[in-house]
Amino acid sequence: MNRTYQVCTRCVMDTTDPEIVFDENGVCNHCTGWFITQAKLANRKKFGKKNLEKIINKIKKRGRGKKYDVVLGISGGVDSCYTAYVLKKLGLRTLLVHLDNGWNSDNAIINIKNIASRLNFDYQSFVLDWEEFRDIQLAFLKASVVEIETPTDIAIQGALHRVAAKNGVKYIISGGNLATEGILPKMWHYDAKDTVYFDYITRTFGAKKVRKFPHFDFTLEIYYKFIKGIKIIYPLNYVDYDKSNAITILKEELGWKDYGSKHHESRFTKFVQSYLLLKKFDLDYRKATYSSQICAGKITREEALIALKAPAYNEEEIQKEKDYIAKKLSISREELENIISLPGKYYFEYPNDENRLNFIYKIYRKYFS
């Protein structure tokens, strides 16, 4: 993949994404895609309020006689906390569910506690078995792939569906939204539901048989959707979601605290996104974040380019953090350094189920959605 370096003329995505494509004006597929999505979103928003109302009424109707209308996954970050706030305004009886993968930061848990107590929502946790999960995370680290956070992503889905089914709740609410998630190249994040890929990595690089992990693959997705009748709703896509506005509301009304940057409610995520991926793949997560912000008109391209010149991490901090991460994963500091220095691999270099999944989802989208 030896391309000459090129950076998009509109956003700051560049050839560090091996699949990036530029048009004749040097504009990349990512920001172009972003504007197409936003156009769709704007179209949806026109009817947003009304549609959301309809959905909410349906949810309330189905929740009658039950303790909760919906289950909301909460990480402590802006999106999920603000979604909780929206659900309160909508009058939905919400069960907050947090996946504890062993890497919570104090900020995340303080936020969760404040949100739960001030909104008076019930709270439940799903605690992963750390010994097993550590082995899974280590396996992904040793496989040297980009998708180090895939096990957590799967576990969140798995945990939410299990809790919803157990409580007879038919709706899972997600803080996911098109407005802020924006740009994220596929090469930076392959489909989490590929069990062939997951099993190959955990079997090859892991030391333990995976037993307790809350799997969530295509079959389970079908099971929960069609047998259990559980739907996922993304309310932030129906309202005018502005992140900085949301932060102000959360701080003023719910005692919410800032993490500094996106997805750093977990120490591990911070390590992976601001350091490991940069070392291994020359992949600077900030480029995706800034590019989304440029498209949204929040910052200019020039500001982003200047911001990118600053180091993505603090050298002194990262050394300390490495000590902790090695200890937490029960490996030596040396072993961690070895893992960091392994050459990066992309998902297609390992056995995977991409073709079959693409085919299934194509049919699925055609006939069921």
Added chain:
Amino acid sequence: MFRPRVIPVLLLNHDHLVKSISFRDYQYIGDPLNAVRIFNELEADELTFLDISATRNNRLISLDLIREIGEESNMPFNVGGGIRQIAQIKDVIRAGAEKVIIGSYAASNPDFITKASNEFGSSTITVCMDVKKNFFGKEQVWTINGTKPSGIDPLEFARLMEKNGAGEIIVQSISRDGKMNGYDLSLIKRIATNINIPTVALGGAGNLEDLKTTYVETHVTGLAAGSIFVYYDRNKGVLINYPEKKDFNFNDTE
């Protein structure tokens, strides 16, 4: 302003955290190291780790784990679990613990406390007694994680431990453990007012009000608890937490 120490008690089963109800129904609640990091940030006064299966399995609480906790913790911490030799106390202290907690072995070998406090000083030696009523309603000290009645009266035991040089006594109610409906005030009061060494209350705290009531009524020097620091709310969702300093207004008795 003086206030009692407020101490989260974290139960270990080997190397993972659990929480019990009445010394039974253990629920897995996660990994100790992350909990330590969070308690650091929340500025807890101190932490206590008790390995609940050590004595029963005839082993010592993991020294490696104590070392790792010691490297992470900004707070003093105390550990107990299977301690029955002077050399073990030395190892545990060397691994980073501030105090050792001796439970079952103190009940079966009270002289061990004398030896230990002569060797390390009484401030290093804490005795934990687990108290439950027997079939006839008589309170007594139980050992081996609440499975064996010793027949010893709690106050008698506390006085003996004081005499033998214990620096501190944790009074734990087995039946109230994990119930979150308040400490056993009469038991704690009976012990705390009749001995001169610091007493720590444990078992049953469900909210900050319980801590305050217990402090006001019994004047213990330490308030220890498990559930309120690891759970949030009635569903018992796992969420490590610790009150902010401003919430500790124990002396305000209006």
